[in-house]
Amino acid sequence: MPELPEIETIVRGLAPVLQARRIAAVAVRDRRLRTRIARDFAESLTGRRIVGVRRHGKFMLVALDDGHVWLVHLGMSGRLTLGRPGRPDMPHDHVVLRLDDGRLLTYNDPRRFGRLAVVAGDAVAGETVAGLDALSERLTADFLHARSRRHRRTTVKALLMDQREIAGLGNIYVNEILFQAGVRPRRRAGRLTRDDCARLVTATRAVLDGAIARGGSSISDYRDGFERFGSYQSEHQVYDRAGEPCRRCGTAIRACVIAGRSSFYCPRCQR
């Protein structure tokens, strides 16, 4: 479900509320996420004060007063939402934190592809598949061009989605970025020109900034930390628009599968 703009929206919403709060109690209802929630997870959080909330790629990072960091990855269907005391239990509420002001922070994840872990502060980079954040100023045309030389045979789409290189982009936004940059998703990374890379970097910033401004994309079940919908789905140019006319030239949008993921592009606008 969530990519960088959705995580960023959640972080921006929750950070002011969580900042300086103490975690009063932690209830783990079901540890069976794809990576099991560790036995000492609740103990690691209980009594800790939250000293900062930030994002790297698709990870939310909650810094604690003992130097540890709580990592949250929402997988495909995870939600982290704030609720009032007395909020009714919902199916798939796997973890519930009670804050010292009485509010509840609930992790809900039907498909259980998410990940929750508490790690030492100096272990965060190694745990978060530490590619360059897609909004980093260090993501430049030169950087992307250099990385494309290391993955010559892969498609540009797979390269942009490779979290070890660039962290934060997923299937929706890579489709949108490739459209805006005028690059076909199946192009081999090794054949990207320096100019292609410059357009891809510009498009990455524009698409992500636009999506964050609209609170992310709510295709089916994404909600932010207060259960609000995003609205960027109405701006999608190609994602899930197979057969519909390109908004720029009117040509029918095509769909195909690349690296196992649905891909959409305009055969005229993208080369």
Add this chain to the structure above:
DNA sequence: CATAGCACCTGAGGGC
């Protein structure tokens, strides 16, 4: 090492 494919889960939606 680089790359492709599938497995991991549950629920929603379409076709019949």
Add this chain to the structure above:
DNA sequence: TGCCCTCAGGTGCTAT
């Protein structure tokens, strides 16, 4: 109405 199939915003393991 209900069954069966396919597909979904992600990642990580395995086999080439």
